[in-house]
Structure formats: C-alpha cells, structure tokens
Amino acid sequence: MSSTTEHNAFFIGGEYRAPAGTGRITVISPNTEEPIGSVPDGTEADIDAAVAAARQAFTDKSGWGGWSPAQRADAMERLADELDKRAADLAQAVSAQNGMPIAIAGQLEAVFPQLLLRYYAGLAREYPFEETRPGLLGGSTLVTADPVGVVGAIVPWNFPQALAAFKYAPGLAAGATFVFKPSPETVFDAYTLADAVAAAGIPDGVINIVPGGREVGAYLVSHPGVDKVAFTGSTAAGRTISEVCGRLLRPVTLELGGKSAAIILDDADLDLTRVGEQIFSATLLNNGQTCFLGTRILAPRSRYDEVVQTFAGLAGSLQVGSALEATTQIGPMVSARQRERVESYIAKGKGDGATVAAGGGRPQALDRGWFVEPTVFAGVDNNHAIAQEEIFGPVLSIISYDGDDDAVAIANASDYGLGGSVWTSDHDHGVSVARRVETGSIGINAYLPDPTAPFGGVKSSGLGRELGPEGLAAYLVKKSVYL
Structure with missing residues (x-):
C-alpha cells in the first residue's frame, strides 16, 4: 500500500x-x-x-x-x-x-x-x-x-x-x-x-x-x-x-466481548522454549486486541510466583514496534482513544492494589505511535476491575487459586464466556476441567478457533x-x- x-x-x-x-x-x-x-x-x-x-x-x-x-x-x-x-x-x-x-x-x-x-x-x-x-x-x-x-x-x-x-x-x-x-x-x-x-x-x-x-x-x-x-x-x-x-x-x-480465563494447572509445562508461542497466541495475540484472549491467568497458589515470573519474562521478551516491521510481536493500539482506555485500566489496577510485574507504561524508545508495553499484574483479585472488565490491550492479570474447584469457580465468576484455555501435562485432566468452564470455546495447551467447529459466546x-x-x-x- x-x-x-x-x-x-x-x-x-x-x-x-x-x-x-x-x-x-x-x-x-x-x-x-x-x-x-x-x-x-x-x-x-x-x-x-x-x-x-x-x-x-x-x-x-x-x-x-x-x-x-x-x-x-x-x-x-x-x-x-x-x-x-x-x-x-x-x-x-x-x-x-x-x-x-x-x-x-x-x-x-x-x-x-x-x-x-x-x-x-x-x-x-x-x-x-x-x-x-x-x-x-x-x-x-x-x-x-x-x-x-x-x-x-x-x-x-x-x-x-x-x-x-x-x-x-x-x-x-x-x-x-x-x-x-x-x-x-x-x-x-x-x-x-x-x-x-x-x-x-x-x-x-x-x-x-x-x-x-x-x-x-x-x-x-x-x-x-x-x-x-x-x-x-x-x-x-x-x-x-x-x-x-x-x-x-x-x-x-x-x-x-470476552474476559477469558487461562487456567494453569499444577502440572503445566511453563517452559517458554516449548510453549511460549502457544501461550503468547492464547493471551496476547494482536497486541491484546482480540476478544477471545485469556487475559485472566489463573495460577495454583503452589506455583504462583513461578507463573508470575514466567509471564513477566514473556512480556519483557516481546519485540514492541511498528506493526509493519517483520520482527514486531506487539504493535500499537488502534487509536489514541484505545491507548487511553488501556492506560486507564493500568491505573485502575495499580489503584486497586495489584502489583506491576512487567510493563505498565509506554515504551521509552518509541516517541510516536500509540504503543503500550505488554503489562502483567500480580496480586490481582478476581473482583478487581482489571479482572472483570474487557481492556482490549496487552494487559494480563494473574490470580491465585486453591484446587480445581476454586479455579473453575473463579473462571466462571465473570459476565463473559467466549474463550479460555487449560494448561496441563495431563490431557484427560485438562479436558475434565475445560468441560466445567462456562464458555463457548476453550483450548487445551493452546487456543485458536478452528473453522470446522462452532465459535461464539455465552x-x-x-x-x-x-x-x-x-x-x-x-x-x-x-x-x-x-x-
């Protein structure tokens, strides 16, 4: 063009x-x-x-x-x-x-x-x-x-x-x-x-x-x-x-809209060299401007710090820049108004007491364009605004849970139900958890709508x-x- x-x-x-x-x-x-x-x-x-x-x-x-x-x-x-x-x-x-x-x-x-x-x-x-x-x-x-x-x-x-x-x-x-x-x-x-x-x-x-x-x-x-x-x-x-x-x-x-949950089970493989691409696509695809993304990361309390470090490391490793550059992984927000919306939610997250584990601002090296750093919040309660409202930007909230029942309850405690994912080394266990989530679609160790299957929300x-x-x-x- x-x-x-x-x-x-x-x-x-x-x-x-x-x-x-x-x-x-x-x-x-x-x-x-x-x-x-x-x-x-x-x-x-x-x-x-x-x-x-x-x-x-x-x-x-x-x-x-x-x-x-x-x-x-x-x-x-x-x-x-x-x-x-x-x-x-x-x-x-x-x-x-x-x-x-x-x-x-x-x-x-x-x-x-x-x-x-x-x-x-x-x-x-x-x-x-x-x-x-x-x-x-x-x-x-x-x-x-x-x-x-x-x-x-x-x-x-x-x-x-x-x-x-x-x-x-x-x-x-x-x-x-x-x-x-x-x-x-x-x-x-x-x-x-x-x-x-x-x-x-x-x-x-x-x-x-x-x-x-x-x-x-x-x-x-x-x-x-x-x-x-x-x-x-x-x-x-x-x-x-x-x-x-x-x-x-x-x-x-x-x-x-959506506010989907990515449920990390206690046996999930979090080695980014093996699952980094799948996690990125399920949580941050298209600069976070994707309706089905799992932007609520549900982490078992026993592995909470590890999950925070994993997602913070992922966010920090992503190449932010012009959408027209072949190496860019996170581009700008679509408009100035959208960036203002995303930044207002980052401010709400801080105001509600969540901790910024990665990002939280604008990339210092980019003085033009509507860019926001990929941002990860720790210490998020599922009732926080950043966990309940669709942000439509590269902002993830990591929420702790105790056991499968608690994870499913948190995942379902949302007005939305469009996508989601379950991350585990036990396929059958993952499917059993996925069946309990109130959503129109959900993936096991990945997420991408397939043309042959119905896609939509509840x-x-x-x-x-x-x-x-x-x-x-x-x-x-x-x-x-x-x-």
Whole structure:
C-alpha cells in the first residue's frame, strides 16, 4: 500500500458508485499518528442503495438467486483464488490501519478468509439443503433449508478481513447476499476485498460495502430491507443491536466481548522454549486486541510466583514496534482513544492494589505511535476491575487459586464466556476441567478457533454461533412441506 490511499466511491451492485454525501473518513496510522488516507463516509442513502442491490441480487432467479449450491461453491473458490493474489496487500493494509503485527496479519488476515471460503464451498456441495422425513401421521415431510435473504453485516477493526469472512463465507454458501459496514478504523482492506469480488465473477449486488460510523451501522441494523444481522464488536453495542432486532423479530448473530480465563494447572509445562508461542497466541495475540484472549491467568497458589515470573519474562521478551516491521510481536493500539482506555485500566489496577510485574507504561524508545508495553499484574483479585472488565490491550492479570474447584469457580465468576484455555501435562485432566468452564470455546495447551467447529459466546459474550456447519445453518431458514 502506498503512503497515502484515497478512495472516492462505494462498492455497490458490482460497481464503484459515487457516494450520496460529501463526508470523509480519514484513517490515522497507529504507528506514526499521521494520516494515511481517506474514503467516503457512508450515509443512509448509500445504505439504501446497497440494500436495494443486495435484494435485487437475492431475488434474481436468473442470477445468484437461482444458482445451485455447486455453482455458488465454484464462485466461492474463485473468490478465494482472487484473495490469494491479493494476500500481501491485505496484510499490509490491515497492519497499517489497526496496528496488527504484519507477521500475524500475514498468517491470519491474509489467509483465513480463503480457508473459510474453501471450507464452506466444500460444505455447500454436500450440505442437505432439503430432505424428506417420514411422518408419524401417515405421510411424509419435505424439509427445505432456504437462504435467509439480505444480511446486514457489521465488522470490527481488530480482524476486519477474517471476521468479515466469518460471515460471508457461510452466507454465500447458503445463498444469502450482503451489505457490509466496515469499521472506520479499517476501510482500505475492504476495497481490496471488493476488487477480489469483482474479479471472481461474483454476481452484482451479492456483496456490497459501505464504510461508515455508528449511525450508519444503526440504520443498517434497523433497515426494513434487511432479513438478518451479523455483528462482531463490543457487548454494549451488541445489546443495543439485540434490542432492535428483538423488536423487529429479526434473526441476529452477535459475537461480543470476552474476559477469558487461562487456567494453569499444577502440572503445566511453563517452559517458554516449548510453549511460549502457544501461550503468547492464547493471551496476547494482536497486541491484546482480540476478544477471545485469556487475559485472566489463573495460577495454583503452589506455583504462583513461578507463573508470575514466567509471564513477566514473556512480556519483557516481546519485540514492541511498528506493526509493519517483520520482527514486531506487539504493535500499537488502534487509536489514541484505545491507548487511553488501556492506560486507564493500568491505573485502575495499580489503584486497586495489584502489583506491576512487567510493563505498565509506554515504551521509552518509541516517541510516536500509540504503543503500550505488554503489562502483567500480580496480586490481582478476581473482583478487581482489571479482572472483570474487557481492556482490549496487552494487559494480563494473574490470580491465585486453591484446587480445581476454586479455579473453575473463579473462571466462571465473570459476565463473559467466549474463550479460555487449560494448561496441563495431563490431557484427560485438562479436558475434565475445560468441560466445567462456562464458555463457548476453550483450548487445551493452546487456543485458536478452528473453522470446522462452532465459535461464539455465552452470557455477555454473544448469541448464536459462527464457523462449522452451525455457521452455515445460521444463514438458512427451514421450511416444512407436508406431503
């Protein structure tokens, strides 16, 4: 991506159309604090046009609306191929905008969408979109699974391409059409996606993209032409969206915040030469700006000091710097406001009596960019704000426990339930503990959502599931035809 990037249109109906308004979204580099480009700011009229294009594509029986699952799968694989060609550009764009280390963007943002497209293309070819069931009253029933219709999808800034694919990959397999509203912080990569959609021969109007702020997102959620909403973001915003969709009786999938627990059992291997990469990915991935991270580290009292030393050593060893440097492991926060939020929680942790075991400030060698040192707190009570509230930054809280029952009780004493992990040398023991944790997903000695399995939260972490066959089912509506 060049030093400055300017776009002047929206991708609507398979073409770039002039915006209805004159507003602009200016993107500020988290690495340098300097503007790096701008795009039009969407309006309600732009959303109207995008929804109309999506509806036309959905109802066109000579086009997308009449395609077989196999035809849709072929198109999805072409889109994956086109994204492959643009992988480096996608990674560069994401890192420049949100501070994700380029090494991570290259592994996830530039790869995961294609993985999902190919997985769901395969699933579409074999999925039972209709079946005949024998009845109990003398007849039989034809059960069909039809696409839900037009989907309003709102995507966050932390993993903009992967989380968009969480929605469009199963949705395209189902036969749905989309209006995407990217976050204002990450807009350039959405244009690269649009170029790939056009090059892949996806029919006009199947995917439409209108960047904008909260007001435009709220308008999309409540739009009368939208049949389903898919949202990833904060729990506060998710509650508002769920209230609107509840009133409208509109299906909604919500993947929201988290405050997951990483439970270190008393037999866990903490040698960072063997498990350092797994621990890092499960607790500090993407500068801590990841919803499922295990930021509450639960340590057995007998090994508490060792656990503190291990995590403090890990935090202190990480390379902090520009997201665009290949060796960077911790990049900047996405915005000045996000850094202020993270620093306010570090101050709260100190004020509540926790001890800073590593980090706690800004890197002295970096005088520009919204950087925060990877920070580890010891002496944390699970009732402290830093243990209960989502910080969304590189801040870990180490909490002591006595025995498995206590560990599980602390892990479950949270409003959230999205991810988590259990660290042990005894696999069966780890699984038995994992079963007791109130969460939508949890890993043993690692954590990373797998495309084949459902992903989502319980409690304040969301509603519904993405990924796996369950993710496809979320974009289908069942109908019974009694024969």
